[in-house]
Amino acid sequence: MTSVTDPTAAQPQKVPDPALLDAGAEERAAQQTPFRRFCRDFFASPVASVAFVVLCCILFIAVFAPWVSPTDPYDLAVVDVMDNRLPPGSTSFDGSVTYWLGTDGAGRDVLSAIFYGLRTSLFVGVASGLIALLIGSSVGLVSAYYGGRVDSLIMRIVDIQLSFPAILVALILLAALGQGVEKIIVALVVVQWAYYARTVRGTALVERRKEYVEAATCLALPSRRILFRHLLPNCLPPLIVVGTVQTASAIALEATLSFLGLGLPITEPSLGLLIANGFQYMMSLQYWISVFPGIALLITIVSINLVGDQLRDVLNPRLQQ
Numbered sequence: 001m002t003s004v005t006d007p008t009a010a011q012p013q014k015v016p017d018p019a020l021l022d023a024g025a026e027e028r029a030a031q032q033t034p035f036r037r038f039c040r041d042f043f044a045s046p047v048a049s050v051a052f053v054v055l056c057c058i059l060f061i062a063v064f065a066p067w068v069s070p071t072d073p074y075d076l077a078v079v080d081v082m083d084n085r086l087p088p089g090s091t092s093f094d095g096s097v098t099y100w101l102g103t104d105g106a107g108r109d110v111l112s113a114i115f116y117g118l119r120t121s122l123f124v125g126v127a128s129g130l131i132a133l134l135i136g137s138s139v140g141l142v143s144a145y146y147g148g149r150v151d152s153l154i155m156r157i158v159d160i161q162l163s164f165p166a167i168l169v170a171l172i173l174l175a176a177l178g179q180g181v182e183k184i185i186v187a188l189v190v191v192q193w194a195y196y197a198r199t200v201r202g203t204a205l206v207e208r209r210k211e212y213v214e215a216a217t218c219l220a221l222p223s224r225r226i227l228f229r230h231l232l233p234n235c236l237p238p239l240i241v242v243g244t245v246q247t248a249s250a251i252a253l254e255a256t257l258s259f260l261g262l263g264l265p266i267t268e269p270s271l272g273l274l275i276a277n278g279f280q281y282m283m284s285l286q287y288w289i290s291v292f293p294g295i296a297l298l299i300t301i302v303s304i305n306l307v308g309d310q311l312r313d314v315l316n317p318r319l320q321q
Contacts, residue, residue: 041314048310055303062122065115071097073108073116074267083107085281088288102288104277110288114296117271120264121300124181125251128188133243135189136196137235141227143197144204154197161194166253174262184263188250199242203235237315244308248301255297271297 043049061068071078082093084107091098101110143154161169173187207213208231216226255272257263259279264270269277271293278289 045310051303051306061115062119065119069112069115071109071112073112079107081107085286101292104289110292114293117274121251121270124254125247128185128250129247132189132192133196136193137200140197140200141204144201158194158197166191179265192246199238200235203238204231207231207234241312248304
């Protein structure tokens, strides 16, 4: 008798080749868009992801402060002086409002004041950072492209600028200009532009020796087009990182100046001015007037710095090796 066997049982199962699997993974990674690769690398860090979410929440609160704040802390028709220096969780004198973070010496809701203070601090930091970025990147590109005496002159000016402490330069300028949003932005721009200039110049010197710049020069393209259409886009990764870090530094410096009384006026308060307003009550154990704005300032600066550190790691290929 002949036994009938299953023809499929005798056939060995094929094991996938690991080399083919690796090749397929590399092919799928190569098909990803640069934006997807950037998002994958950026959100690979849990700390950076949390910092990014916190920063987005802070930006949302700052932009929509008039709509998300429980009260308007600078509307004289709403602020009641009878509610001054109430501890966190207290209700207003008429029982209509709950002050979750307490009130300050003028009866203003600390939580609402923090929301408005975030709006002012972020506006000053971002505006001064963008203006300083435009000026510094233009100066750095010109210095790297032309070289020679132009480069030496610009870099000596940058060295002189960076040799002075930033807060000292800002104090001198504000003592001469006075208080105001526009004036403190001017002071912060003067303090920051040299950092952008040095960063862009270092990157542009490397890009200046590459073939695409030589090809553009041989085609007799205008210098302005070579600078801003060819060199500048290749200098953006380190510029974005420096811009993020300098924005946090500008917010901290503005808070320091406002705390010293040389920053923004009382009608346009920032987090630094809120901290200064409650400093006189610290010894009487009314800590919430200064501590909560200080915590908000700390969270803002730390979240921006963490996002900037992760951007540096993602945009710098040498750190990924």
